[in-house]
Amino acid sequence: MSFYSITIVLLYYFYPMVNFSKKYWQWVILLFLAFIWGTSFILMKKGLRSYSNYQVAAFRMFFSFVILIPLILKHYKKLTKENFKSILIVGFIGNGIPAILFTTAQTQITSSLAGVLNSLTPLFTIIIGILFYKAKSKWYKLLGVIIGLAGASGLVLYGKSNITNGNNWYAVFVVIATLCYGTSVNEIKARLSKLNGIEITSLAFLLVGPFAGLYLLFSDFSVALNTPHYIQNLGFVFILALFSSVIAVIIFNHLIQYTTTLFAASVTYVIPIFAVMWGLFDGETINFIQLVWIVTILLGVYLVNKT
Numbered sequence: 001m002s003f004y005s006i007t008i009v010l011l012y013y014f015y016p017m018v019n020f021s022k023k024y025w026q027w028v029i030l031l032f033l034a035f036i037w038g039t040s041f042i043l044m045k046k047g048l049r050s051y052s053n054y055q056v057a058a059f060r061m062f063f064s065f066v067i068l069i070p071l072i073l074k075h076y077k078k079l080t081k082e083n084f085k086s087i088l089i090v091g092f093i094g095n096g097i098p099a100i101l102f103t104t105a106q107t108q109i110t111s112s113l114a115g116v117l118n119s120l121t122p123l124f125t126i127i128i129g130i131l132f133y134k135a136k137s138k139w140y141k142l143l144g145v146i147i148g149l150a151g152a153s154g155l156v157l158y159g160k161s162n163i164t165n166g167n168n169w170y171a172v173f174v175v176i177a178t179l180c181y182g183t184s185v186n187e188i189k190a191r192l193s194k195l196n197g198i199e200i201t202s203l204a205f206l207l208v209g210p211f212a213g214l215y216l217l218f219s220d221f222s223v224a225l226n227t228p229h230y231i232q233n234l235g236f237v238f239i240l241a242l243f244s245s246v247i248a249v250i251i252f253n254h255l256i257q258y259t260t261t262l263f264a265a266s267v268t269y270v271i272p273i274f275a276v277m278w279g280l281f282d283g284e285t286i287n288f289i290q291l292v293w294i295v296t297i298l299l300g301v302y303l304v305n306k307t
Contacts, residue, residue: 020258026305029255030263034270036248041111043240044103050230053103055219056237058212060099063241064249065209071202078195079203086191090253091204094184095245096212098177105177108170115272117174119152122265122304124182129261133186140303141262148269148300155272155293178268185261188253197254201246263305269297 019025047056065072079087106114122145129135192200224230256264273294 020254023305026255026259026263029251030267030270030301033248033252033255033267035274036243037267038271038274040240040244041102041106041114043236043244044106045111047233047237047240048103048107050224050227050233051221051237052223053107054100054215055221055224056103057096057099058215058219059234059237060241060245061096061205061208061212062216063238064095064245065205065212067242067246068202068205068209071198072206075199075202076206078199079206083192083195083203086187087200087203088207089187090184090192090200091206091208093180094187095204095249096208098180099245101173101177101180105170105173109174113171114174116153117171118178118271119149119268120175120178121181121185121268122262123149124179125185125261125265126182128179128182129186129189132183133190135186135190135261137262140306141260144266144300144303144306145262146300147303148266148297151293151296151298151300152269152272155290155297182265185256185265188256189261193257197250197252197257200253201250204249205245259305263301266301266304269301273297 018029020029044056047059051059102114126135126137126142126145130137188200195203227233252264252267
């Protein structure tokens, strides 16, 4: 079965079965998203073996656009004068710009450091929501943000002596990306309630995808073509686009409309848990301290989702 067939099966058969209003489904979805996005940092690194940071980001956006063409053709009429600005924000600030920022950062910092800084997303989500979207939050949700951030940081930092390898000034790019995510999440929650996750995602990539394609059309691939496995590395970027920028973003955009912005954004806390689990499959071991951090993360997410 091709990757495209997997996408169709997930979107048209499994997706309608999910009840986003049920608490247990919200947790299942959160874990599923963390599972997908937990691999995105590695996939970006593999793409960067052959292609520049801008090329990897552009391929990611353009592949996503191409994959979504059937859905774009179905929903393009729902792009109106009223929602154009919001879709533009989601497309560029929520997807395009962070894709460039993350690939740029990962030319100089480790995936582990990028992962822990990505956990700033819920914090910026709540700050931006309060400052610009008149959002309100209860004290225990704020506590959950702090606990979740502490747990994610502890899980990633514990035992990672090489986490700060490289030029850590590039970590600023990840911080800016999390600001972008926080803005996009609030925009979807506040102003795109009339559209579902599939519609928001397809319209967002309708706006950003052609620009990515235009950049690739005039891009120089001479360096990439002289690297080993450049086709395979391009395949990793395609996988990144399919799962992290199409399937996951559709589900995430839908989840935002049924939960709080904080709960949806707290997926970034759960991502390091899957990094540890991947390590177990690779022969690594998990110790008691790591289990404590995992429980801490789950406690934080529970408080964020508490009504």
